[in-house]
Amino acid sequence: MILGLFLLPYIDTNFTNSGAIKKLFTLVSVIGFSMTTFFALILFNKITLPMQQLIRAADSVRKGKYDTRLSLRTSDEIGELANSFNHMAEELENTIRSLNHEKEHLSSVLRSMNDAVITMDIEGSVILTNPPGDEIMQSWRSLTEDEDSLPHSASLHPGQSHVPKPLLPMFTRVLSDGGDQSANVHVKQSVWSVHMAPLASDGDIRGAVAVLRNVTEEVRLEKMRRDFVANVSHEIRTPLSMMQGYSEALLDGMAASPEESEELVQVIHDESLRMGRLVKDLLDLARMEAGHTDMVMRPLDVRELLERVYRKFSVRAKDREIELILHDLQDNLILEEANEDRLEQVLTNLLDNAFRHTPSGKRIEIKAEQVIHRGKRELRLEIKDEGGGIPPDDLPYIFERFYKADKARVREESGGTGLGLAIVKNIVEAHRGTITAISEVGQGTTFKLLLPVETLLSE
Secondary structure, X not given: OHHHHHHHHHHHHHOOOHHHHHHXXXXXXXXXXXXXXXXXXXXXXXXXXXXXXXXXXXHHHHOOXXXXXXXXXXXXXXXXXXXXXXXXXXXXXXXXXXXXHHHHHHHHHHHHOOOEEEEEEOOOEEEEEOHHHHHHHHHOOOOOOOHHHOOOHHHOOOOOOEOOHHHHHHHHHHHHHOOOEEEEEEEOOEEEEEEEEEEEEOOEEEEEEEXXXXXXXXXXXXXXXXXXXXXXXXXXXXXXXXXXXXXXXXXXXXXXXXXXXXXXXXXXXXXHHHHHHHHHHHHHHHHXXXXXXXXXXXXXXXXXXXXXXXXXXXXXXHHHOOEEEEOXXXXXXXXXXXXXXXXXXXXXXXXXXXXXXXXXXXXXXXXEEEEEEOOEEEEEEEEEEOOOOOOOOOHHHOOOOOOOOOOOOOHHHHOOOXXXXXXXXXXXXXXXXXXXXXXXXXXXXXXXXXXXXXXHHHO
């Protein structure tokens, strides 16, 4: 049309008929369309096609294909844009690779930790755990709590893990105070040492991370240590006090006759013997638990040992009016490797314990037989009394040092050191055997020993 406007003066002077004018306009239209198509193709190749490639490359990067690059080699603005895109994609790929390496490194560190790690966001949902942390979440899942007690509990999705109930008070304090928190948490008869710290970003608390360690054994050993020191002090203090009191009485001349002097000396002697037994038992127990006790192992006829122990306690049974029964013994009660003196000490301690807790008119039974247990030949020994029995709550702890099942019993009256059953257990375990106790209050107690018949080397 523009070209036609320029050609109007020329048309007026040179073209007088309409046919020539139509031909001219047709020619001009063809030339204009051709020029338009030509420029459109140039525009498509120079701008539209590179932009489409750029859009497809950006979409690939959006989908996670960070190695996508543009191959445009032009010196115009589109080429500069392509170079910038390639540089951006390369930097993004390097950044993502570094983040993945850091993530894998952190994951490896968390997996290698024996301590449990649990990370929670500010809403109380668990966002990261390591394998020990997963085990804790599974084992604590049964500890249900009221969801209303959780901060922002309404935003938690159904089935989403959230702060375990034992950690909830500490989690609340961390969010409110903004500082680290440490405490021991008791869960299901276990003790966990928990250290929780806030997760901050741009000065705002966005959650918390808790590190948990199972310190049940450490707490138990510490309690045993304190109890051991207290019990040893108590056991030694009583004979020492008596020895000091009676010796001062002798020094002050309070004995009016030789008989009274002899009685005071006898008490001092008995208490010194008792304290000597206590020290000896402590040393024996310490050596056995440290594995420093050398026991000479040789074949042993248990039948002869039981008959000898039975004869030794028969006189005591008559004096106490207790019926001591030794059941019929088999002829094949032979242990290929055993220490006779130590096993006699085991039987003596168990029978002495049975006599001290069995009243007159009752009976004590001794049984022995060879059995097949877990595919191996073993010797089973049983010592059963009809004493007062042991409460169920005390039964798991009777083999611990100085443990008193009868809290009302005064050890001074019984003459025991409180170490007999602990020594028995160590001797039995040194023979690769096991000892268990079955008891019912008012019905008596039965101690069962299982000792391997074959030599220890064959195991």
